[in-house]
Amino acid sequence: xxxxxxxxxxxxxxxxxxxxxxxxxxxxxxxxxxxxxxxxxxxxxxxxxxxxxxxxxxxxxxxxxxxxxxxxxxxxxxxxxxxxxxxxxxxxxxxxxxxxxxxxxxxxxxxxxxxxxxxxxxxxxxxxxxxxxxxxxxxxxxxxxxxxxxxxxxxxxxxxxxxxxxxxxxxxxxxxxxxxxxxxxxxxxxxxxxxxxxxxxxxxxxxxxxxxxxxxxxxxxxxxxxxxxxxxxxxxxxxxxxxxxxxxxxxxxxxxxxxxxxxxxxxxx
Amino acid sequence: xxxxxxxxxxxxxxxxxxxxxxxxxxxxxxxxxxxxxxxxxxxxxxxxxxxxxxxxxxxxxxxxxxxxxxxxxxxxxxxxxxxxxxxxxxxxxxxxxxxxxxxxxxxxxxxxxxxxxxxxxxxxxxxxxxxxxxxxxxxxxxxxxxxxxxxxxxxxxxxxxxxxxxxxxxxxxxxxxxxxxxxxxxxxxxxxxxxxxxxxxxxxxxxxxxxxxxxxxxxxxxxxxxxxxxxxxxxxxxxxxxxxxxxxxxxxxxxxxxxxxxxxxxxxxxxxxxxxxxxxxxxxxx
Ligand SMILES: Nc1ncnc2c1ncn2[C@@H]1O[C@H](COP(=O)(O)OP(=O)(O)OP(=O)(O)O)[C@@H](O)[C@H]1O
Ligand SMILES: [Mg+2]
Numbered sequence: 001x002x003x004x005x006x007x008x009x010x011x012x013x014x015x016x017x018x019x020x021x022x023x024x025x026x027x028x029x030x031x032x033x034x035x036x037x038x039x040x041x042x043x044x045x046x047x048x049x050x051x052x053x054x055x056x057x058x059x060x061x062x063x064x065x066x067x068x069x070x071x072x073x074x075x076x077x078x079x080x081x082x083x084x085x086x087x088x089x090x091x092x093x094x095x096x097x098x099x100x101x102x103x104x105x106x107x108x109x110x111x112x113x114x115x116x117x118x119x120x121x122x123x124x125x126x127x128x129x130x131x132x133x134x135x136x137x138x139x140x141x142x143x144x145x146x147x148x149x150x151x152x153x154x155x156x157x158x159x160x161x162x163x164x165x166x167x168x169x170x171x172x173x174x175x176x177x178x179x180x181x182x183x184x185x186x187x188x189x190x191x192x193x194x195x196x197x198x199x200x201x202x203x204x205x206x207x208x209x210x211x212x213x214x215x216x217x218x219x220x221x222x223x224x225x226x227x228x229x230x231x232x233x234x235x236x237x238x239x240x241x242x243x244x245x246x247x248x249x250x251x252x253x254x255x256x257x258x259x260x261x262x263x264x265x266x267x268x269x
Numbered sequence: 270x271x272x273x274x275x276x277x278x279x280x281x282x283x284x285x286x287x288x289x290x291x292x293x294x295x296x297x298x299x300x301x302x303x304x305x306x307x308x309x310x311x312x313x314x315x316x317x318x319x320x321x322x323x324x325x326x327x328x329x330x331x332x333x334x335x336x337x338x339x340x341x342x343x344x345x346x347x348x349x350x351x352x353x354x355x356x357x358x359x360x361x362x363x364x365x366x367x368x369x370x371x372x373x374x375x376x377x378x379x380x381x382x383x384x385x386x387x388x389x390x391x392x393x394x395x396x397x398x399x400x401x402x403x404x405x406x407x408x409x410x411x412x413x414x415x416x417x418x419x420x421x422x423x424x425x426x427x428x429x430x431x432x433x434x435x436x437x438x439x440x441x442x443x444x445x446x447x448x449x450x451x452x453x454x455x456x457x458x459x460x461x462x463x464x465x466x467x468x469x470x471x472x473x474x475x476x477x478x479x480x481x482x483x484x485x486x487x488x489x490x491x492x493x494x495x496x497x498x499x500x501x502x503x504x505x506x507x508x509x510x511x512x513x514x515x516x517x518x519x520x521x522x523x524x525x526x527x528x529x530x531x532x533x534x535x536x537x538x539x540x541x542x543x544x545x546x547x548x549x550x551x552x553x554x555x
């Protein structure tokens with residue numbers, strides 16, 4: 001256990017630290033439920049990290065605390081030197097559901113965060129930037145389509161644009177593609193990598209898929225069952241840009257194996 | 270292989286199509302017309318065999334002639350036109366008041382803890398009462414003019430709008446709420462840009478019920494409180510045992526009710542364009 005703890009400390013001191021969590025824990029008082037144990041985490045600029053763990057171990061809770069949606073019971077969350085005390089526009093967040101609003105066109109859905117923050121006029125001025133984003137994710141020609149004309153994968157891509165339109169410095173992703181089929185999901189993951197690299201964005205991904213975590217991440221954090229805490233941080237030493245072909249490499253298989261073993265072990269703690 | 274199959278229909282010839290039932294192949298208008306004809310024939314039969322006295326059930330023909338007569342009276346600006354005007358005014362005013370009050374109360378109940386905890390129980394209690402029982406009260410308070418009928422119509426129609434609005438506001442899903450929170454939306458922004466549009470289908474279910482209720486309220490008010498409306502004409506015709514007149518007046522009233530209902534449905538299709546609802550929704554609902 002001490003070995004794992006030291007390992008966690010070593011990780012991620014290569015670039016400039018962007019996110020710093022110190023001793024963050026969460027109990028839901030009403031249900032007397034200890035959801036999250038002390039979590040320490042540092043995310044460096046431009047890094048991609050994933051967290052993987054059994055269902056109900058507090059992954060979403062951790063993400064909600066990081067994004068300022070839910071206050072922690074203890075500990076501190078600092079982003080770009082300022083403590084997080086509520087939702088912030090330099091944080092982009094994405095959930096399992098695309099949640100596009102059916103009465104808005106794709107373009108109007110994408111500029112919604114701007115409309116809410118700066119008003120309708122500012123949103124109209126962002127239309128060109130939003131169109132570029134839609135083109136980037138392959139939704140050119142669907143700007144004026146309504147969400148019920150989009151497939152699940154297309155809706156999720158529009159949701160990515162909506163997250164990116166405010167140009168957030170960090171992306172918090174809660175199983176963003178788990179509702180998609182495997183082919184679409186692989187494709188979206190590669191898209192995500194491309195976008196993150198292009199913008200030097202810092203990303204933190206919650207997932208249930210070990211291969212997905214390995215192919216995307218610099219570091220994969222393995223969480224214990226509830227109350228969740230990190231039991232291991234696995235540094236993925238594969239060259240970038242990652243490609244889907246790497247999934248067949250023995251090195252890749254070894255990482256997957258190691259994380260799976262750690263998860264199985266964790267289930268009996 | 271080919272020899273074996275020779276002389277038999279090849280597999281590719283076998284087509285499997287969706288079975289079409291008889292009723293599916295008939296256009297809706299034809300089906301409706303057919304049912305109407307059957308209904309009139311049955312009516313004529315019951316009348317022709319003298320099973321029921323003409324005072325209770327007039328012949329289809331007598332009724333049809335009276336419908337023409339009333340129609341002519343209305344078109345030529347006869348004495349029935351002002352009566353229809355009075356009833357229309359009651360219905361529209363009642364509906365407008367029900368909409369204003371019902372929507373406001375619905376937002377109060379659906380948006381605030383106070384509304385949900387303190388106001389809702391009273392609304393439920395009143396809603397379970399037979400609301401026409403309040404008619405004599407309204408007459409006592411507002412007199413025998415149009416206002417007492419408007420009040421009763423609005424009173425009956427309000428609750429379904431309250432319930433529709435409040436339920437619609439509660440229906441906003443957790444994901445959408447969370448998304449608005451991450452975008453830093455204010456409470457008003459969340460209400461206007463997310464919860465209310467999401468609530469529209471249920472608000473319209475409430476409005477359709479209200480359109481039905483407001484008609485019942487206005488006519489009940491006229492039956493009990495007299496006045497100069499269409500309900501009064503029906504009451505007088507019934508008292509004179511002029512049954513064909515009663516039937517034809519009811520026909521025109523149902524046309525009035527239908528036009529109000531269809532206006533609501535039309536508005537719903539315009540506003541809630543992303544969702545196809547069925548006509549029955551609202552009547553069958555709740
Ligand atoms: N608002 C809340 N109030 C009370 N308990 C909650 C709340 N949100 C989550 N919990 C509880 O906290 C625990 C952790 O939940 P969380 O959603 O963070 O899990 P998770 O790791 O994201 O699970 P999954 O992988 O299934 O998404 C669960 O036991 C859940 O029941
Ligand atoms: Mg979760």
